[in-house]
Amino acid sequence: MKIGIVSFAHPHAYSYLNKLINNQRVDWLGFFDDDQARAKEVAAKYQINSYASIKELMEQKLDGVIVASENAKHREQVCLLAPYRLSILCEKPLATNCADGLAMIKACQEHGSTLGICYPVRYLSSIREMKNKIKEGVIGRIEHITASNHGSYPGGWFAQPDLSGGGALIDHTVHVCDIVYWMTGARPTKVIAMANTMRAGLKVEDLALLNVEWNQGFDLTLDSSWSRNEHYPIWGDVKFKIYGNLGMIEVDSMNQVIEIYSNKKDKPLWSYWGDDMDQGLIDSFVDSIEKGVPFPVPAEDGLVSLKVVDMAYHFLRSEDNRAIEY
């Protein structure tokens, strides 16, 4: 199976490449990166073929391609890939806004390509277990969810609004909102957001709190801040606390660690040993291509969580204390 990668701008691209290398069914890998210096580095380090354009990469007759460029480039690149009738997997967020996301979906539909989205959190066993319990109704009707997706400051283009579309809010909100949508099927109806920038000179928000109402009668409070500093023992967290009328479920999905206190490290470490979510995601992508079916997380799902981002930025830009209800 021949898989291509478009851009190593997003650090997840390196992880996806490693997972592709791990997957026995992938026998050919090539990539295009619009940053020539980075392209040289990747080609040299991983010994894979680098191509000068998307067109040249596509001439290799690929089965699937992963787009891991800057958020703002997703639309143009996916639209360039769409005519090649292949399986496309796009890094989250789908785009910087829903209009772009919709255009990408339409382009793929028109040309017979399939478009999926990278939501690796769906591949964590604790998250799957949480979803199953909710489906079984063990805690009854969901009343409220408080969640967090705290992270470290990623730097680079993530802090350039023209490339990222925003800061911590767009980067992290989509993960949690996707899980809520996947778990319940509910759609967002109202978003209240508060954001701020703590790091000096940053052009995007690095702190964001949201409250999202969903059309099944529950609401979600979410902290999506890049609030973990360099000395925090782990990169961040993905946590859920779900209150139902009959009980509650708490998930701290990164709480499968060993603690390390080493004289050779400048900080304590919480070293993670749980499921490799990126491997789950990549294996699932390869499976779907082999079976000739679309990737199980369609781009349409990416649009639901991106809608929350659109609504949040709209609320932040408005001068009103009230949110529009959809």
Added chain:
Amino acid sequence: MKVAVIGAGTMGKVHLNCYQKMEKIEVVLCELDQQKREEISRLYRIDSTGDYQQVLAADFDIIDICLPTYLHQEYTIKAARAGKHVFCEKPIALNEEAAWNMLSVCRENGVKLGIGMVLRFYPEYRALRQRYQEGLIGEAGVINGFRGGGGYPRGWNDWYADEQASSSLVVDLLIHEVDFIQWVFGDVRRVYAKRKCSAGRSGEDKFEIYSTIFQLENGVLVNLDGSWYDEGGFHSWLEVAGTDGLIAIRPERSIPIKTQFNSILGAEVAVPASPLTKTPFQLELEDFVEAVQQDRPPGVRVEEAIKALRVTLKMYQSAQLGEVIDVKGGQSR
């Protein structure tokens, strides 16, 4: 010093216990419910009365009001008019008007008013404040916190379940963190709150949940949740992320001893405790006694307790209206 504790509910008993440990304090209980009065009076080996008028007429220095919130104003004003210093449990009152009234009557009568914002006396919260002020984590950016989890409280006459009597969980419970945050990090500018509350009186399955997001005048963001929901026991935690680090108070690092009671035996409001030579409640009461003795203001100013009340009432209002509310009123975004 002679102290009369009014009300033998959960807090009344905690306060009685504290006064008994303090030197040169003579404490008496006033409780209307005869059976409860006799039981507690026997248990603590103290004198008691069921007549508040008798307490007002006697030579007490301090009257410590541990009654449901809706009674705070009436009992405080009566005590002040009788020339007694007043220590009153939090929240100070059901609304700001009542709170300011309590303060002005105390001032007119030349007596001190102390409010039980006990979180300020918890050593872990004091340590967080001190470490923050040492600059260990730079400037605060975002704060996450929680209080509750001990199930729905069953107070006297089920007053917690009566909104007219308690103004709901946010005013009763989250006022602690709101006060602490305003004390350490600055005034609250605007709030948004969501509330879920099941109908009916307190019982096995009654619950109330508040989830709030708010922003301080200096831009700091806060997510503070509270629940009267059975989360396996009462607890609280607070985490502050700043420009140069993070400070956290976590339950798993705060409780060196755990004892579990069978809930069939009947639950009252759980009081979080971490064994210390002096409990935070004793420290707050000692502070007030000393304020009276030395004629200095109490550690927690009434104006600050009222400021915290104002914020929690705005949260209550926000949950009803479904919109962000500016604490000072008007547009401030």
